[in-house]
Amino acid sequence: MKMKEQIKYYPVGNGDQSLITLRDGTTIMVDCNIRQDSIGSADPKIYDAKKDLLKSIERRDDNPYVDVFILTHGDCDHCRGYKSNFYQGDPTKYSDKNRKVEEIIIDEMWFSPMIAEEHTNNDEDAYQQEAERRLDLHRRKDPNRNLPGNRIKIIGYDSNKDYQDLNHLRAIPGTIVKEFNNKTQNTFSVFIHAPFKEHLTSAEKDKNSTSIVFQVRFKEFASDNEFTGLAMFGGDSDHYSWKIILDKTKKYKNDVNEQALNWDLFLAPHHCSWSFFNDRPQHENPEPTETSLEVLDYMRAGSKVIASSKKIVDDDDNPPHYEAKQEYIKKLDSNNDFLNTAIEPKESAPKPIIFEITSRGVNKVDTESGDKKLAAAMSVASSAIIKKPWCK
Numbered sequence: 001m002k003m004k005e006q007i008k009y010y011p012v013g014n015g016d017q018s019l020i021t022l023r024d025g026t027t028i029m030v031d032c033n034i035r036q037d038s039i040g041s042a043d044p045k046i047y048d049a050k051k052d053l054l055k056s057i058e059r060r061d062d063n064p065y066v067d068v069f070i071l072t073h074g075d076c077d078h079c080r081g082y083k084s085n086f087y088q089g090d091p092t093k094y095s096d097k098n099r100k101v102e103e104i105i106i107d108e109m110w111f112s113p114m115i116a117e118e119h120t121n122n123d124e125d126a127y128q129q130e131a132e133r134r135l136d137l138h139r140r141k142d143p144n145r146n147l148p149g150n151r152i153k154i155i156g157y158d159s160n161k162d163y164q165d166l167n168h169l170r171a172i173p174g175t176i177v178k179e180f181n182n183k184t185q186n187t188f189s190v191f192i193h194a195p196f197k198e199h200l201t202s203a204e205k206d207k208n209s210t211s212i213v214f215q216v217r218f219k220e221f222a223s224d225n226e227f228t229g230l231a232m233f234g235g236d237s238d239h240y241s242w243k244i245i246l247d248k249t250k251k252y253k254n255d256v257n258e259q260a261l262n263w264d265l266f267l268a269p270h271h272c273s274w275s276f277f278n279d280r281p282q283h284e285n286p287e288p289t290e291t292s293l294e295v296l297d298y299m300r301a302g303s304k305v306i307a308s309s310k311k312i313v314d315d316d317d318n319p320p321h322y323e324a325k326q327e328y329i330k331k332l333d334s335n336n337d338f339l340n341t342a343i344e345p346k347e348s349a350p351k352p353i354i355f356e357i358t359s360r361g362v363n364k365v366d367t368e369s370g371d372k373k374l375a376a377a378m379s380v381a382s383s384a385i386i387k388k389p390w391c392k
Contacts, residue, residue: 005188005218005357006365007231007265008056009306010049011341011350012038014271014319015077016308017049018233019056019066020216022188026180027057028068028216029106030233034081044349050085052352054102063094065105065148067181070155072235073114073211074124077271083126089133091149108151108181109134112195113158114210138166151181155212156195174252186222191215191260193245194237211235211269213245215260218357229357230300231265238275243291261298264362265306265355268328272307272340273319282323296331304337304364306353311342 002023010017015033022028034050041048057066069086071079087094087103094105111131134152137145144150154163154170163170171177177190194213211234218229234241249260269276277288305328309320318324320340329338344353345368354365 005229007216007229007355007357009267009308009341009353010052011047011344011352012049012308013077013342014309015080016072016235016267016271018267018308019053021056022180022185024183024185025058026067026183026185028070028180029053029066030070031072031078031235032069032081032085033077033079034085036081036084045347047350047352050081050102053104057104060105060148063099063105064102065107067183068108068110069106070110070212070214070233071112071127072213072233073112074120074127075236076121076123078235079121079123079127082123087149088126088130091147092144094149105149106130107148108153110153110155110212111135112155112210112212113163114156114195135163135166135169138169146182148181153177155192156210157197173248187219187224189217191217193234193249193260194241196244196248198244211237211241213237213241215263217259220359227259227262228359229265229355229362230259230263231267231355231362232263233267234269236270236273236275238269239278239289239292242269242276242295243289246291246295261295262300263298264300264303266296266299266303268305268307268309268324271309271319272312272321272324272328274321274324275319277324277327280318282318282321286323288327293327293331296328299331302333302337302361304339304355304362305332307338307340309340309342311347312340 003021003025005023006021008019012033012035016031017033018030020028038046038048039050054064057064085104087098087105091105109131131152134150137150152169154166156172171192173192173194173196175192177192178185192214195210213234216231217227220228246261274280274282277292278285307320307325312320312322312325314322325338329335332338339353341353342350344350351367354367356363356365
């Protein structure tokens with residue numbers, strides 16, 4: 001059964017959590033920020049991202065799973081809740097205990113070597129340990145290494161050479177990935193932009209600058225040359241990273257990466273921080289760099305910028321940063337093309353921002369009116385049931 005292709009951006013405060021669903025049901029999760037107070041939340045201002053995620057993914061033997069999990073980098077607001085909500089360990093040992101708390105199995109992990117170099121929180125450490133468990137299966141050529149729940153892909157280079165023997169699992173910048181969880185996609189792919197070797201070997205490297213940056217690509221038919229939808233994900237990547245991405249993509253322009261900078265959807269890096277445009281603080285570096293502005297020029301008609309952050313107001317916070325929002329808006333066709341997860345569809349009850357990818361392009365789903373229609377339908381149905389006589 002063909003499913004609707006979509007990208008969902010969750011309202012998780014100053015953090016990232018997105019879910020990509022393909023037409024065959026394949027799910028690709030990008031980062032997570034499952035806050036403990038959101039689980040089972042009855043407060044409409046605090047969205048239960050775990051509950052929605054469980055409804056949005058498939059099950060195998062009654063066990064919830066995502067096909068692929070991409071952790072862009074290890075900051076806590078990109079992996080919060082990983083340890084307690086995702087299963088770690090041998091997938092054949094998933095038990096009733098794990099099922100009871102609905103731990104989500106990750107069939108295939110995407111792992112950046114940068115995570116191995118600096119642990120700052122328990123969720124990052126747990127992700128690293130699970131990655132090492134899977135990598136060890138490949139090193140030992142374990143017969144179960146390619147089973148769902150054991151699969152792994154290394155993204156980018158590593159400066160400490162610890163993974164040189166696993167280059168067959170590696171996807172480097174400039175690579176187009178078409179296989180996800182052992183399934184080849186003909187109408188969907190991911191173009192890897194970063195991290196580059198320069199990011200990992202620099203003495204001044206940090207997690208933000210070494211974020212995995214990638215473009216997702218949707219096509220209607222396998223033979224098409226044009227894409228129906230293009231979306232950029234960049235974790236907390238800063239303007240230095242985007243300069244390298246821009247320079248290298250333009251330098252090596254060819255049939256493979258010709259459209260690699262284009263976008264319909266752009267997830268504002270670092271939760272709409274000024275760091276995408278220039279160094280922080282903004283008052284000391286008030287002008288956006290030309291390269292960052294040029295990256296935004298690759299937008300296609302009707303493109304949207306999504307800020308996964310708390311509500312953006314005119315104050316000194318960074319992130320999210322008010323002046324950064326204004327710079328994005330200057331580039332967009334309309335003020336309404338800048339979307340903030342904290343206030344969509346309304347601040348009192350935020351819900352995921354959802355875009356469907358169709359043959360006509362990228363369309364935003366009207367979640368608020370959809371809820372109203374459902375409530376109205378349920379009300380009518382309830383009235384009909386009450387008024388219906390028990391017998392004739």
